Amino acid sequence: MSENTIRRVVVTAVGEMSVREEAPTPVRSGEVRVRSVTVGVCGSDTHAFHGRHPLVPIPYFPGHEATGVVTELGDGVDSVAVGTRVTVEPTLPCWDCKQCRSGQENLCENLQFFGCGYEQGGMADEFVVRADRLHVIPDELDDRAASLIEPLSTPVHAGRIAGPLQDKAIVIMGSGTIGLLMLAVARYEGARRVVVTDPLASKRDLALRLGADAAVDSTGPDAVAEVREALGESADVVFDCVAIQPTISAAIALATKGGTVAIVGVPSADVTIPTIVVQDNQVRIQGSATYVPQDYAKAIEMLVAGAVRGEDFVTAEFPLDRARDAFDASVSGQHIKVLVRP
Secondary structure, eight states: OOTTOEEEEEEEETTEEEEEEEOOOOOOTTEEEEEEEEEEEOHHHHHHHTTOOTTOOSSBOOOOEEEEEEEEEOTTOOSSOTTOEEEEOOEEOOSOSHHHHTTOGGGOTTOEETTTTSSOOSSBSEEEEEGGGEEEOOTTSOHHHHTTHHHHHHHHHHHHHHOOOTTOEEEEEOOSHHHHHHHHHHHHTTOSEEEEEESOHHHHHHHHHTTOSEEEETTSTTHHHHHHHHHTSOOSEEEESSOSHHHHHHHHHHHTTTOEEEEOSOOSSOOOOOHHHHHHTTOEEEEOOSOOHHHHHHHHHHHHHTSSOHHHHEEEEEEGGGHHHHHHHHTSSSOSEEEEEO
16 A cells, blocks of 8 residues: 555445555545544444445445544634544534424435445545534543444434433343443433343343343243343333344334334334234334434443443454454354454
């Protein structure tokens, strides 16, 4: 690689990626250049890599869980300084549509998403992004903790719009990264009892170590009954962090009567729901899409307070030229959060 090029990961086809060299992207007005420090591998990344993400076309440039250090400022940027450690809020709203004007820029009608179908992603030596999408990383957070700000913001948002969670009976479907972070949010917000599910015993054991009151095998023939028994009542809120037919069906059964089902995981396909049960038992089905700045602020608060610790979640790190290995590790079932370090 010459001094006039950078490396960038690109998913070129389903199941195929490469690390290519290219010229650095120019910095335009309102943008900044950031040297990458950590980039998390998200379930959305691996779903898209395997052709199972409905909203990310291939080819694409992965890496929306990005942290780094600002190295260059575009014209008009005064919100950050060169040398500042930052994390990216990857939603790229238009700021002009009805949703943006109402403070729901995560639902922007013209939304673009850094690292998911956008012209750039963070899985590169450096990237250029709008300055208004950056959050300063507090000095108290090391690189591993900082890498969790973006993924933690997703369950923070879900808990906020499905809550309040204080003194509530909570079920979390799935004990992957988002499910375990959802557990941390439920605990931080004062949930009375939290039961998690997962098909893998290792993930259930980890959820118990991280504060779940009980963990149930989601593939068991009487899983719904077991979860309800462990909870001791119907669920006030069920967070479905998997979003496939079996988990949606179980979530609605657990939220009967009068509960809320929050869909946090990204579905790979449509599912069916028992509308008679939903109507007659007054079950609320709540979608949860990414985050807004106040969710980033709460995620940072939780990390600084030690409610979520980097050492509990970051279980593997790979250099940029082994990005494919990082993706494979992320779906192996052996890790929680896998990082790429350019």
